[in-house]
Amino acid sequence: MTDIRTRKADHIELALQPKHQARCGAGFDRIRFEPNPLPQMSLQDVEFDSYFLDMPIAAPFMIGAMTGGCDNGEIINQHLAEAAQACNIPMSLGSQRAALERGLPQNVRRWAPSAIVLGNLGATQLQQHGVDLAQRAVESVEANALVIHLNPLQELIQPNGDRNWKHVLEAIQHCAEKLNVPVIVKEVGAGIGPNSVKTLMDAGINWIEIAGRGGTNWASIELARNGSEREQEIASPFLDWGMDTIEILPTVHTACPTLNFIGSGGIRNGLDIAICIRLGAKMTALAQPFLAPALISTEAVIERISIFKEQLRWAMFLTGSQKLSDLRKASLQKEVNKGEHG
Numbered sequence: 001m002t003d004i005r006t007r008k009a010d011h012i013e014l015a016l017q018p019k020h021q022a023r024c025g026a027g028f029d030r031i032r033f034e035p036n037p038l039p040q041m042s043l044q045d046v047e048f049d050s051y052f053l054d055m056p057i058a059a060p061f062m063i064g065a066m067t068g069g070c071d072n073g074e075i076i077n078q079h080l081a082e083a084a085q086a087c088n089i090p091m092s093l094g095s096q097r098a099a100l101e102r103g104l105p106q107n108v109r110r111w112a113p114s115a116i117v118l119g120n121l122g123a124t125q126l127q128q129h130g131v132d133l134a135q136r137a138v139e140s141v142e143a144n145a146l147v148i149h150l151n152p153l154q155e156l157i158q159p160n161g162d163r164n165w166k167h168v169l170e171a172i173q174h175c176a177e178k179l180n181v182p183v184i185v186k187e188v189g190a191g192i193g194p195n196s197v198k199t200l201m202d203a204g205i206n207w208i209e210i211a212g213r214g215g216t217n218w219a220s221i222e223l224a225r226n227g228s229e230r231e232q233e234i235a236s237p238f239l240d241w242g243m244d245t246i247e248i249l250p251t252v253h254t255a256c257p258t259l260n261f262i263g264s265g266g267i268r269n270g271l272d273i274a275i276c277i278r279l280g281a282k283m284t285a286l287a288q289p290f291l292a293p294a295l296i297s298t299e300a301v302i303e304r305i306s307i308f309k310e311q312l313r314w315a316m317f318l319t320g321s322q323k324l325s326d327l328r329k330a331s332l333q334k335e336v337n338k339g340e341h342g
């Protein structure tokens with residue numbers, strides 16, 4: 001197997017192991033809704049009324065970026081894409097770098113002809129190969145938007161990772177100017193905080209996926225792959241690097257209310273989705289929770305989507321929120337200490 005292929009296979013195997021989830025937890029239990037014991041509606045009245053990139057979707061969450069779909073990711077992507085198509089839930093592809101570099105077919109549109117599909121490239125690939133690569137990423141899968149991921153800590157720990165991040169912002173800005181689809185910038189689990197959000201907004205980015213700390217821990221995954229004792233010692237203080245999704249969302253939403261935020265990083269159920277929406281997210285994304293079902297079947301992914309939808313419906317019902325606009329105003333009990341309420 002080539003480098004990128006071995007890396008992807010390792011990532012999938014390691015991401016499934018609980019020990020590579022954030023040690024500190026996602027902190028969603030620190031935010032609680034004030035229960036509304038008089039919902040004054042029926043559970044069936046709950047409406048998700050969701051749009052993403054101006055298109056109607058079934059619920060305000062998507063399948064987060066995991067694999068570009070070539071090699072061992074092919075079957076995973078087939079199950080994810082077929083489920084995305086069947087449920088009208090958007091799907092974010094993982095990095096298309098390997099497929100584009102080696103001219104491999106990308107079949108996602110065979111399985112998801114009309115679902116919203118997002119392309120994906122690393123920011124350092126853009127810096128190295130420019131807008132041409134971005135255009136090929138979009139065209140090769142008829143992507144509805146291109147996601148650019150920022151992962152400087154992961155690159156530092158990854159053997160032979162990219163350590164030159166000069167001119168990355170210029171590359172992103174250029175891409176946003178030239179592409180005829182929206183550009184979404186995301187992290188991979190350390191979060192994008194208010195200062196970086198403002199920088200990206202000034203560079204013309206309107207959509208930001210937070211991908212904060214609390215879920216899949218890329219420092220931990222890359223450390224498990226890095227056999228160098230010296231590099232392990234250097235990297236070990238950074239195992240909890242990042243900002244929690246639930247801390248970032250309200251801050252960036254207040255700082256840049258016109259920007260569109262996708263809450264992600266550590267979302268594990270429909271109640272977490274509801275919390276992100278309440279904290280200012282327009283949309284949410286879950287990656288690792290879809291990995292195990294995607295290794296089984298399309299039906300298993302569809303069932304996971306259906307459970308997340310039902311949990312979101314319950315959260316809305318129990319806060320008396322008929323629509324997402326009601327959920328956005330639902331009362332919270334803030335910063336409840338774990339266990340305080342038994």
Ligand SMILES: Cc1cc2nc3c(=O)[nH]c(=O)nc-3n(C[C@H](O)[C@H](O)[C@H](O)COP(=O)(O)O)c2cc1C
Pocket residue numbers: 011012015064065066067068093094095120147148149186187188189211214215216264265266267285286287288289291
């Ligand atoms: C197996 C796996 C592979 C991933 N590959 C990519 C990738 O290629 N591009 C990317 O932008 N993010 C990638 N991610 C990061 C996720 O999209 C997400 O930002 C991160 O895992 C945090 O979300 P989670 O806690 O829901 O997993 C990957 C995640 C997993 C679990």
